[in-house]
Amino acid sequence: MTSISAKRGVPARRPRATVHRRTPGAWAVLVSLAVLAVVMLLPFVIITFNAFKSPADYSSHGPLSVPKGLYLQGIKDFWERVDFGAKLVNSLIISGSVAILAVILSVLNAYALGIGRIKGRVSILVLFLLANTVPQEVLVYPLYFLSKKVGLYDTRLSIIIIFTAIQTAFGTYLLSSVLSAFPREILEAARMDGAGRFRVLWRVVVPISRPTLGVLFVFFFIWTWNEFFLPMIFLISNENQTVPVALGVLQGQKLMDATMTSASALLGIIPAVVFFLIFQRTLTRGITVGAVK
């Protein structure tokens, strides 16, 4: 009884529900969007199929067939050949350190610029914005030259330092505008309680801005993870390479057969999809934050 009355209640509360009927046209739109979604996913599906094919299966049935069995040797061979576990660790160390350091520095900068409103903050912000737009090609040779001079060339530390600076430029720009809207009453109240500037930052500003800082962390992590150009130039020895660099360099050498190439691509896709699933909510929210500013 109650469920019937509830169902009847819906159209009564929404008199224009008739506008949103599932007309044939509506189904046509849904079908064409579903086709688009399939086209977008198709490359992932093909790669997955071929990553699990044996070379014999591939050569007799071509790239489009469904694998005849679950052949894991190709993935295992590739993993061992490039020492993929070590590449994952390198990528995690580099992206994690950059994300943490860049969030800390962005908070410190944004505290001075957004809340402290120090003199000349507009020109300082413009400098950060410029630093963020500069292409990496304009920095690469001097950085290459300098890092060799100070003995940091081909170290993970060099990439951590460089990307901390690059990501901080964006983080400062975004976070300063977020913090300039920070409720003044809360700051005043904390000061009345006798909190010093650092205490206010650490005990008040950081906890209240935690969602935004979380978003920045995710962005910095994924962006750094995906970087290719500077890591390729700086991390030339095998034991320092990140996942994208190792895959990109191997692909360039054209030494892999078709099934091993798809195994390598699948191993590159998996971490990205894992991050996507873990961070999905934070990411969509974060993009909203970035878009409004």
Added chain:
Amino acid sequence: MTQTLSAPPAEAVSKPTGRPRRGLSYSVYLIPSAVLFVAVILVPFVMNIGFSLTKWDGIGSPEWVGLDNYTKLLSDGTFWASFGHNVALVFAMAIIPLMIGLVLAAALFDFIAKRFGPRTAAVLRACVYLPQVLPFAVAGIVWAWILAPDNGALNSALKAVGLASLREDWLGDQKLALYTVMGVMIWVQIGFPLVVFMAGLQRVDPSLYEAADIDGASWWRKFWHITVPQIRPEIYVVLLTCTVAAIKSFDKIFILTKGGPGGATTVPAYYSYQNFFEKTQVGYGAAIATVLTLIIVAVTAVLISRQNKAEGADR
């Protein structure tokens, strides 16, 4: 009791001296970044300009040549062609995905979500967004493999459906390569505007659409007169970030074509890399990178000022 009584005078005393100190102590928080920025961005940037005024192979001592590298650039066909390819990439990475993203976002937001439920819309959105989370190096490997001339998935599929005559060397044909790269870039990019625009649509006042519905406005009219103007800030953000990203393109070209065949897909970022590390013409590479920077800064300035003007007109 005595504590609370004595506290206010202490505040009053410290206030006059506190003011000048206030500015100082906040700037302290900028010092770590300032050091980092001078070392990683400012000094290298100035050094790069210095390099661009020399002839240098990266090993010996640089030889001062003044503006020679820049005058050489003016008559370098490869350099001009590379900017032409960059314009194509701006279309493939900014303009086309922006337009597709707008229509898709509107369709998902006020058509699919209302008729088939928000979950359906969210799943479709996630499918379109997925390529965005891949490192481009990986997306490039996927596509280079699909587009391979001999046994690539695309050519095999064409053969399987009886269209064998349409098979091409997608990335190896001088006339085709740039269009193929553009197609791959559209696949990579459309998720970004879609997600940004769908988020933006959430803050549009639904009563605008209801009023238009009462007036019997068609879907396209609502799209043009409500959706597009309402999310104009997001459109500018997407246009700016995607255009700058397109002009900076390096990894896409490096993985897919290495600038080839025969320079058909060279872009300035890749051309400067070639000069730095393959031809060891550091001065010339530095000059290309400097010009590239000027162009990006100019494009950014133009887009931001147009955005400010548009926002001013709204108010």
